[in-house]
Amino acid sequence: MIKVTDLYKEYQLNKKQQKEFNTTETTVVPVNKISFECQPGRIFSLLGPNGAGKTTTLRMISTMIKPSSGSINVCGLDAVEQEGEVRKKIGFLTGSTGLYERLTTDEMIKYFADLNDVPAEKFEERKNYYYDLLDMHDFAKKRTGQLSTGMRQKVSIVRTMIHDPEVVVFDEPTSGLDVISAENIIKLIRNCKEQGKTVIFSSHIMTEVDLLCDDLAIINKGNLVYKGSMDEFRSQMQAETLTAEFIRIVNQA
Amino acid sequence: MNKIITIAKKEFLDTFRDKRTLVRMVMIPLLAFPLILYVITTLQSALSEKEAAKVLEIGYVNWENELGDELISNMSKDTLYDFIEYSDTASLRLDVESDTINLGLFFDEYFDQSYKADTAAHYHLYMRAADYEEKERFDILIQAESSRLLNERLATVDKGPEFSTPLKERLDNRSNQQEVIGKYAGGILPYIFIAFLFMGCMLPAIDLFAGEKERGTIETLLTSPVNRLQILLGKMVVIVAMGLISAIVALVGLYAAIQLMDIPAEIMSIVNDILSLQLITTLLLLLLPLAIFFAGVMIPVSVYARSFKEAQSILTPLNIVMVLPAMVGFIPGIELTFTTAFIPIVNVVLATKSIVAGTPDFLLIAITFFTLVALSAVAVAISIKQFGSESNVLRR
Numbered sequence: 001m002i003k004v005t006d007l008y009k010e011y012q013l014n015k016k017q018q019k020e021f022n023t024t025e026t027t028v029v030p031v032n033k034i035s036f037e038c039q040p041g042r043i044f045s046l047l048g049p050n051g052a053g054k055t056t057t058l059r060m061i062s063t064m065i066k067p068s069s070g071s072i073n074v075c076g077l078d079a080v081e082q083e084g085e086v087r088k089k090i091g092f093l094t095g096s097t098g099l100y101e102r103l104t105t106d107e108m109i110k111y112f113a114d115l116n117d118v119p120a121e122k123f124e125e126r127k128n129y130y131y132d133l134l135d136m137h138d139f140a141k142k143r144t145g146q147l148s149t150g151m152r153q154k155v156s157i158v159r160t161m162i163h164d165p166e167v168v169v170f171d172e173p174t175s176g177l178d179v180i181s182a183e184n185i186i187k188l189i190r191n192c193k194e195q196g197k198t199v200i201f202s203s204h205i206m207t208e209v210d211l212l213c214d215d216l217a218i219i220n221k222g223n224l225v226y227k228g229s230m231d232e233f234r235s236q237m238q239a240e241t242l243t244a245e246f247i248r249i250v251n252q253a
Numbered sequence: 254m255n256k257i258i259t260i261a262k263k264e265f266l267d268t269f270r271d272k273r274t275l276v277r278m279v280m281i282p283l284l285a286f287p288l289i290l291y292v293i294t295t296l297q298s299a300l301s302e303k304e305a306a307k308v309l310e311i312g313y314v315n316w317e318n319e320l321g322d323e324l325i326s327n328m329s330k331d332t333l334y335d336f337i338e339y340s341d342t343a344s345l346r347l348d349v350e351s352d353t354i355n356l357g358l359f360f361d362e363y364f365d366q367s368y369k370a371d372t373a374a375h376y377h378l379y380m381r382a383a384d385y386e387e388k389e390r391f392d393i394l395i396q397a398e399s400s401r402l403l404n405e406r407l408a409t410v411d412k413g414p415e416f417s418t419p420l421k422e423r424l425d426n427r428s429n430q431q432e433v434i435g436k437y438a439g440g441i442l443p444y445i446f447i448a449f450l451f452m453g454c455m456l457p458a459i460d461l462f463a464g465e466k467e468r469g470t471i472e473t474l475l476t477s478p479v480n481r482l483q484i485l486l487g488k489m490v491v492i493v494a495m496g497l498i499s500a501i502v503a504l505v506g507l508y509a510a511i512q513l514m515d516i517p518a519e520i521m522s523i524v525n526d527i528l529s530l531q532l533i534t535t536l537l538l539l540l541l542p543l544a545i546f547f548a549g550v551m552i553p554v555s556v557y558a559r560s561f562k563e564a565q566s567i568l569t570p571l572n573i574v575m576v577l578p579a580m581v582g583f584i585p586g587i588e589l590t591f592t593t594a595f596i597p598i599v600n601v602v603l604a605t606k607s608i609v610a611g612t613p614d615f616l617l618i619a620i621t622f623f624t625l626v627a628l629s630a631v632a633v634a635i636s637i638k639q640f641g642s643e644s645n646v647l648r649r
Contacts, residue, residue, distance in 0.1 A: 011644065062476045065643040084478050092476035096469040102270040103263070114259045115477040143270075159473065169476075 001198055002038040002061060002167060006070035007031055009056055009222075030056040032222040033070065038200045038215070040166070043193050045213035045230075046202040049250055053222040054202035058171045061200065062092045075166050075198075088116065091165035093156060093173050093185075101145030105136065105155050108144055109162055116163035123162070130158040133191075134184065150181040157188050168192050170201035174208060186212065206242040220250045256479045260487025264461055268491060274456050278495055282449045282503035286510035294514060305333075309390055312337045312345045314359035320368050321360035321376075328394045342377075349379040355387045356380050371406065431523050435610020440582025443536075443605035445507060446500045447579040447598060450540055453499025454492050454547045455568055461488040462555035462640075463564035485640045489548050489633070496544040497537070532608050535618065539601045542625035546597065547575065549632020553639035582606050594620040597628050 009031040018024060030053040038044035048054050059065045061072055063083040072079035074086045099108060106127075113123045131137050134154045139147055144155055160168065170189065174182035189212055192199045203209055209216060209230075216233060218226040226233070226249050239245040268274055313336055315321040329336050337354065339345040345357040357379030361367065368374040376395075380388050407416050415421075426433075465471045474484060511524060551568055558564035575598065581587055582602040589603035600621040607613045639645055 059472075064472060064475045084480060087476060087478040090476060092473060094469065094472060098469040098473045100263075100267055100470060101468070102267050107263075107266070111259070111263045112473070112477065115256065115474075115479050117478070 001040055001073075001075060002044075002200060003073040004037070004057070004061070004070070005035050005073075006033045007035070007057065007060060007067050007072060008033050008069040009053075009060060009065070010068045029222050031060070031067075031219075034217075034219060034222075034224040035070075036217045036224070036227055038167075038198050040198045041193060041196045042214040043189060043199045043201070043212050045209045045216040046200060046219065047204060047206075047209060047216055047246060048202075048219040049204060051221075052219045054219065055171055057219070058092075058169050058200070058202055062090055062169050063087055064092075088163065089166045091160040091163070091168045092171070093160040093168070094171045099144040099152055099155055099159075102143060104143050105140045105147070105158075108155055109158050112159045113162045118163050122164075126162055126164060127158070130161060134158070149178065150184065153177060153181040153184055157184065161188070165197070167198045167200070170199070172202055172204075174203070174205070204246075206246050210242050218246065218249055225249055225252075256483045257487045257490070260479070260484060261490040264457075264488055264491040265494070268457050268460070268495060271460070274460070274495075277456055278453045278499040279502050282453075282499050283506040283509075285503070286445075286506045287513055290510040290514060304386060308333055308335050309356070309387060310335050310337060310354040311356045311358055311391065312339045312348055312354045313357070314339045314342050314345055316360060316362050316364070318360050318364040320365050320374065324360075324395075324398050327398060331394065334391075334394065346379050349381065352381065355384065356391055358391075368402070429611070431527060431609075431611045434520075434523055434527065435606060435612070436585070439606035439609035440580075440584075440602065442504075442507075442609055443582055443602040444576075444579045445503050446536065446540060446605070447543070447601065448576050449503040450496045450500040450544055451547055451572055451575050454496035454544060454551060455572065457492045457495045458548060458551035458555050459558075459561055459564040459568065461491065462552060463558040464561045466558075467560045481640050482637060485552070485637060489545070489552065489636070492548040492551070493541070493544040496547060497540060500540060500544075527609050527611075532605075535608055535613075536605060539604060539618075539622060539625065542622065542629040543598070543601055545629035546625060546632045549629055549636050550575075552636040553645075556636075556639045556642075557645050578602070589614065589617045589621070591617070591620070594618075595624050597625060600624060 009029065011028045011030070013021065013023070013026055013028055018026070021028070032053075034053075034057065036044070046054050046057060056065070060067050061074065061079065063079050063086050066080055075089045077086050077089070079086045100111075103111065109127055110123070113127075118126070131140065134157065136151075136154055136158070139151050144152055147155065168189075170185070173185045173189075177185070186208070189199055189201065193214075201212075213230050215229050216226070217224055228236075233245070234242075237245045239248045311334060313321075313325060315325065315338070325336050328334060339348075339357075339359075342357075342359050345354075345359060348354045349357040359377050361375040361377070364374045364376065378388070378391070403417060404414060407414060410416075462471075465474070475481075508528065511521075516524070550571070554567050554571070555564045558567065578596070578598040579602050581599050582605075587593065587603065589600065589607050593603055594600050594617045604613070604618045604621045608618075
């Protein structure tokens with residue numbers, strides 16, 4: 001479970017950054033006191049246009065960056081005070097595969113298993129499970145730099161899941177991927193739900209959200225502008241399509 | 254500790270599989286010196302042989318001096334010299350300037366009279382300074398004639414050759430050969446070490462931080478249950494080790510190059526003595542904190558840079574700033590003192606130079622070591638601060 005309460009993030013801008021962002025403001029607030037909850041066995045989608053604060057929120061949940069104020073609770077653990085413990089519970093996947101190109105698939109998976117203290121017998125068991133599931137045995141000994149985008153995405157999935165995380169965070173996981181690679185991600189997200197994991201993913205593709213999510217939150221310019229279940233969202237729709245409704249809510253805010 | 258080892262092992266594997274890194278850090282240091290020395294010595298000997306076999310064309314104007322005729326006649330016996338008579342000095346000078354002939358020689362109008370009056374008989378020589386080795390060849394001939402004439406003069410006053418040498422030095426050099434070699438060649442060794450140490454650290458430092466940011470792998474690493482200090486230390490171990498490997502490989506390359514050169518056995522035995530276990534141990538002791546210092550300087554830059562290219566563009570000029578003090582070893586007269594022992598890089602160079610010369614002062618070497626340790630601690634602290642800053646680590 002993830003519980004986000006009054007989450008706030010502020011960055012100080014130096015003169016160079018002010019010039020870069022063409023602003024006279026001395027601070028920027030990518031996330032402004034947002035609150036939401038993600039339940040185990042449900043898929044939570046964080047929606048918003050580019051620059052809305054989705055990635056910053058997910059990075060704070062994943063302990064990559066610290067919030068300026070507010071709290072994040074992951075599986076009963078405080079993400080600031082107990083960041084090391086929280087990381088053991090989390091798997092993080094982005095659209096960019098983020099692989100070490102000179103390592104083989106096996107080496108890559110083993111490296112992240114070791115960083116996550118996965119015992120040897122569990123490692124073999126989980127590795128084989130995912131290799132079978134994603135048909136990866138053929139390129140287990142190949143360097144990831146020599147793999148196709150789809151193969152790389154599979155390696156990235158196993159790297160994320162090898163320590164059997166309770167919470168899986170997907171930051172725009174299908175962005176830049178072809179249809180087949182995106183399908184692998186969608187299968188994984190469903191698989192996580194079936195296993196009772198807490199899943200949160202950010203996206204701005206409404207068809208993907210429609211296909212997968214149980215709950216959603218829409219953020220725009222750092223502010224939470226909608227929160228509820230997917231069923232509620234559909235029933236309260238004022239526009240004709242989900243995408244049109246999403247745009248309407250964002251513009252209204 | 255296990256996590257640091259896991260990260261370091263992975264980074265070693267990754268770095269050793271990078272052909273670009275291997276070429277720059279192992280192949281170049283290993284082959285640079287044998288290749289450079291081979292090319293230089295081969296070229297030098299080929300040019301010397303060619304120069305020695307070349308017939309030197311020397312134009313001359315004599316003004317009908319008897320002694321001039323005699324000298325030309327004697328010197329012409331050597332077939333590697335061709336003396337061509339000119340009627341005037343103007344055309345002689347022009348031909349030297351246009352490089353038609355190698356040298357222009359003319360004897361003074363009063364050449365005979367001066368010699369007969371037991372004074373110096375003057376001759377003039379036109380040359381081009383760019384062709385100094387041609388003058389040196391001529392000097393050998395004319396000096397032989399000058400000695401012959403001196404002996405003839407001394408014979409007329411019944412004096413031996415030592416009559417013209419009222420003072421003669423008997424030099425007793427009390428410094429040993431190692432000291433001499435250390436003084437003149439001792440500067441090159443630390444320079445090589447420091448230059449390759451820096452280069453060896455640079456590429457992994459860029460790749461392991463800026464490269465990781467560029468590839469997008471840093472995010473997955475930061476969400477693993479490893480704290481930033483462990484990540485930093487795991488990567489730093491590899492940067493330092495690669496720097497040391499590069500420096501040691503350069504030393505091996507230099508040693509191999511020396512072996513290839515035609516060096517007399519006596520000098521080679523001194524070189525072997527210089528490359529003692531004591532020198533190598535002390536050098537490694539000094540280079541370890543220096544490598545940590547270099548890594549500590551490079552990591553904050555690499556952490557801040559958005560890409561491999563940006564980090565490289567900042568660190569490459571820094572190379573000059575860091576390696577420039579290493580050239581102090583080439584300046585004679587500067588030694589390791591209570592002042593220079595506190596100047597980083599300079600102190601390593603001078604300490605090494607003193608060990609090579611066989612005149613180490615271990616108190617000053619200890620000061621050098623602790624200065625470097627303190628400096629590397631500061632650099633590591635800055636690295637930790639920079640790597641802890643989320644705006645730097647995730648800067649895109």
